[in-house]
Amino acid sequence: MLTPIDVQAKIFKSGMGYSKADVDSFLTNLYADYGTLYRENMELKDKTNLLNESLNRYKDIEKSLQKALVLAETTSEETIASAKTNAAVIEQEARVKAEAIVADAKQELENIRSMTVELVQKYESYKSQYKALASAQMELLSSDAFNIELTKVDSLVVSEAPAAKPVYQEAAAQVAANAAKEAEDDMDETVSMEDDTMIKDIASIFEK
Template identity: 30%
Template structure:
C-alpha cells in the first residue's frame, strides 16, 4: 500500500493511559510528513529527469540510426556510381576500339585502292610510252623513206637537167 504525505499528516492516534506524549508524536509525524513530501518531490523530479534523458537517448539513438542508414545509402550509391562509371568506361573503350578498327579497315581499303590506281596509272603510262615510241619510230621511218625519195627525185632532176642540156 502506498502512503502519501497527506496520509501521514491526517493520521490520528487514540489516546491511551500510558501512551506516548501527543506533542512528541505530532511533532514526529510533522517531521516524517515533511521528509516524505521532500522525498516524493525529489522522486518526481528524478522521474521527470529520467523521462527527459530517456527521450533524449531515444532521440539520439534514432539520429544515430538515421545517420547509419544515410551513410550506408551513400556508400551504396557511391559503389553503384563506381560500378556504373566502370561499365560506362568499358563501353566507351569498346566503342572506341570498334571505331578504331573500322577506321583502320577503311584506311587499308583506301590504301589498297590507291595502290591499285597507282599500278593502273603506271601500266597506262608504260603503254602510252610504248605507243608513243612506236608512233615516233613509225614517223621516223616514214621520214627516212621520204628523205630517200627526195634523193631519188634529185637524181631524176639531175638526169632531166642532163637530158635538157643535151638537146
C-alpha cells in the same frame, strides 16, 4: 508510496505512550523532509521520462541512419558495378571502331597503291606508244617521200639567171628543214602534254 499530505494528515491516538508534542514535532520535520524528497523524486522521474523519450528519438534516428547507410552502400556498389559495365561496353565499342578504322585505312591504302601501279603502267604504256609514234614519224620524215629533189627545183630556174639557182636550192632546203622541225616539235609537245597529264593524275592520288 505515502505523500507529504498523507504524513501531515496522519493522527495518532492519544493515551499512554509517546509525548504528543514530540510526535507532532517529529511529524512536522518528517513532512518537510519527505516533501523535499518527494518533489525531487518526481523531478527525477520527469527528467528520466524526458531522457527516455530523447533516447528513443536518438534510437529512431540511429535506425534511420543505419538504413540510409545500408542503402548508400548498396547504391554505391550498384553504381560502381554499373560504371564498370558501361566502361567495359565503351571500351569494347572503341576497340571495334578502332579496328574498323584501321581496316578501312589499310583497304584505302591498298586501293591507292593499286591505282598508282595502274596509272604508272598506263603512263609507261602511253610513253612507249608515243615514243614509237614519234620514231615512226621521224622515220617517215626521213624517207624519200619527204625528200625534195633539188634537180626539180633547178628545172624551175630559167637558164638566163644562173646566179639565182643557189637561192632556190637554199629555200627548198630551208622549207624541208622547217617542215621536219615543226613535225618533231608537234610530236614532242603532244608527248609532253600527255606525260604532264599522267604525272598530275599520280600526284593527285598522293595528295588525298
